Amino acid sequence: MSHNEKTLKSEYFFKGYVIKLRKDNVLLENNTEATREVVEHPGGVAVLPLTDDNEVIFVKQFRYPYMKEILELPAGKLDGKGEDPFLCGKRELKEEVGATSDNYTPLGMLYPSPGFCDEIIHLYLAQDLSYGSQNLDEDEFLDVIKIPFDKAYEMVINNEIEDAKTQIAILKAKHILEK
Numbered sequence: 001m002s003h004n005e006k007t008l009k010s011e012y013f014f015k016g017y018v019i020k021l022r023k024d025n026v027l028l029e030n031n032t033e034a035t036r037e038v039v040e041h042p043g044g045v046a047v048l049p050l051t052d053d054n055e056v057i058f059v060k061q062f063r064y065p066y067m068k069e070i071l072e073l074p075a076g077k078l079d080g081k082g083e084d085p086f087l088c089g090k091r092e093l094k095e096e097v098g099a100t101s102d103n104y105t106p107l108g109m110l111y112p113s114p115g116f117c118d119e120i121i122h123l124y125l126a127q128d129l130s131y132g133s134q135n136l137d138e139d140e141f142l143d144v145i146k147i148p149f150d151k152a153y154e155m156v157i158n159n160e161i162e163d164a165k166t167q168i169a170i171l172k173a174k175h176i177l178e179k
Contacts, residue, residue: 007024019040021037021039039116039117044076045122045123046089046124047089048124048125048170049126051146052128055147057146058071058145062141074092074093074096075121076095086106090104096136098131098135098144099126103127105124107123107124107176109123110164123172149173
């Protein structure tokens with residue numbers, strides 16, 4: 001059985017730099033009306049850089065919503081819904097850790113919070129890395145940290161890495177790398 005909701009009316013009540021917020025009135029399949037609040041986001045990308053020594057390169061940065069530093073993979077927001085996620089991932093890897101690669105493996109995509117947000121995050125594994133200098137945005141402050149892949153995997157299992165995109169990328173990469 002297929003389920004669906006029909007949008008009757010949409011109203012934006014915030015349009016910011018990163019997100020837009022709207023309220024929709026919808027018709028449910030039982031012919032009753034309901035309200036849906038939606039966060040529109042252009043989407044993002046995360047790259048799992050794996051060194052020749054089998055280390056994952058992480059970034060550690062302060063994340064305001066949680067009021068603490070978070071260990072996560074290099075990642076960034078798409079410059080609009082039309083930007084190619086792969087090119088965005090390459091850009092973010094270079095900007096945040098100063099690395100480039102010609103060996104990328106797609107790890108799929110995920111919906112981080114489908115109950116209220118339309119964000120899609122695309123995931124990639126980058127290997128055979130070359131290194132240069134970072135090119136951080138002027139409002140970006142982070143530390144680059146290398147952790148052995150097996151240790152990073154254990155950190156995911158032990159909930160020491162809380163970021164969802166990072167957890168999923170590590171789990172998917174483990175599956176691919178063990179084949």
